[in-house]
Amino acid sequence: MIHENVEQARKQGGGCPSQESREDKQKQQEQMIKDSLSRIKNKLVVLSGKGGVGKSSVSVNLAVCLANKGFKTGLMDVDLHGPSIGHMLGMNELLDMSESHKLLPKKVTDNLTAVSIQGLMQDRDQAVIWRGPAKTGMIQQFVGSVDWGDLDFLIIDAPPGTGDEPISVAQTINDAKGVIVTTPQEVALADIRKSISFCRTVKMEIMGIVENMSSFICPHCNEPVDLFKTGGGKTTAEKMGINFLGDIPFDTEVVRSGDAGEPLMLNKSDSRFAEAFNRIVDNLTSRL
Numbered sequence: 001m002i003h004e005n006v007e008q009a010r011k012q013g014g015g016c017p018s019q020e021s022r023e024d025k026q027k028q029q030e031q032m033i034k035d036s037l038s039r040i041k042n043k044l045v046v047l048s049g050k051g052g053v054g055k056s057s058v059s060v061n062l063a064v065c066l067a068n069k070g071f072k073t074g075l076m077d078v079d080l081h082g083p084s085i086g087h088m089l090g091m092n093e094l095l096d097m098s099e100s101h102k103l104l105p106k107k108v109t110d111n112l113t114a115v116s117i118q119g120l121m122q123d124r125d126q127a128v129i130w131r132g133p134a135k136t137g138m139i140q141q142f143v144g145s146v147d148w149g150d151l152d153f154l155i156i157d158a159p160p161g162t163g164d165e166p167i168s169v170a171q172t173i174n175d176a177k178g179v180i181v182t183t184p185q186e187v188a189l190a191d192i193r194k195s196i197s198f199c200r201t202v203k204m205e206i207m208g209i210v211e212n213m214s215s216f217i218c219p220h221c222n223e224p225v226d227l228f229k230t231g232g233g234k235t236t237a238e239k240m241g242i243n244f245l246g247d248i249p250f251d252t253e254v255v256r257s258g259d260a261g262e263p264l265m266l267n268k269s270d271s272r273f274a275e276a277f278n279r280i281v282d283n284l285t286s287r288l
């Protein structure tokens, strides 16, 4: 059913032949989204003003960390462009369907399940040619189609920037709260301001800012080395009146583990990287 609809949406570029059936479909879809999200206590959207700052890495490791602490956690990406969650968790197959035609998330650990929007695509390159309205339809359909069951947390890896795609995500999951990821080099006030103003425009509450790749963990002695001026995230958060959730060191293992499909938090729970995530999760949960 999904594949058919996706195919149709793609051909039509998001348009639809009859007004009436479009409204019916829209209502049906809104109900599906509501049903699917109503059993999830906390929805967190991981955002950034810019690409490549580590949203997907933060989303995956945050989800693993929450699950390790005993929270029932779901993880999803809605980034139609880069391979992210699926790749980082080594999930390459298409998703399974339940009998009621809902998508079944993959079990990662006892408390963690995940879906990637790429699990819907037979052809990974096809997303690139979709136009705006078809993408929005795809995102809505995807969110409404997953059978999560009861969850304490849903972590959503959003597309980068402040364009149509992150807006669709924010509007579809309308009680989601934002976690803004930045790096020390680009803690230019302007960039965080962009993310903050995005959240305000779509009326999304901001949980706080995370500074990723803050210091470098030396692979020889395991001590942190400041490559860039760190602490910019914290200063900027304070200036903007936003909560600072914590910083995450640059760890060479992150790249390797991401490529190997096994997030670092799954294996190295005693590292500085893991400590950083534990702190961020404690900050988050104490605020919720």
Ligand SMILES: Nc1ncnc2c1ncn2[C@@H]1O[C@H](COP(=O)(O)OP(=O)(O)OP(=O)(O)O)[C@@H](O)[C@H]1O
Pocket: 048, 050, 051, 052, 053, 054, 055, 056, 057, 058, 079, 082, 084, 160, 212, 213, 248, 249, 250, 251, 252, 253, 254, 255, 256, 258
């Ligand atoms: N703390 C970290 N230490 C080391 N490498 C990291 C860290 N965080 C992210 N990376 C690496 O940086 C690259 C970009 O990270 P990631 O894909 O998570 O960013 P993104 O914001 O999701 O990017 P995009 O905008 O393309 O979706 C990846 O190769 C990832 O392994």
Ligand SMILES: [Mg+2]
Pocket: 055, 056, 057, 079, 082, 084, 157
């Ligand atoms: Mg990403």
Ligand SMILES: [Zn+2]
Pocket: 218, 219, 220, 221, 222, 223
């Ligand atoms: Zn060293």
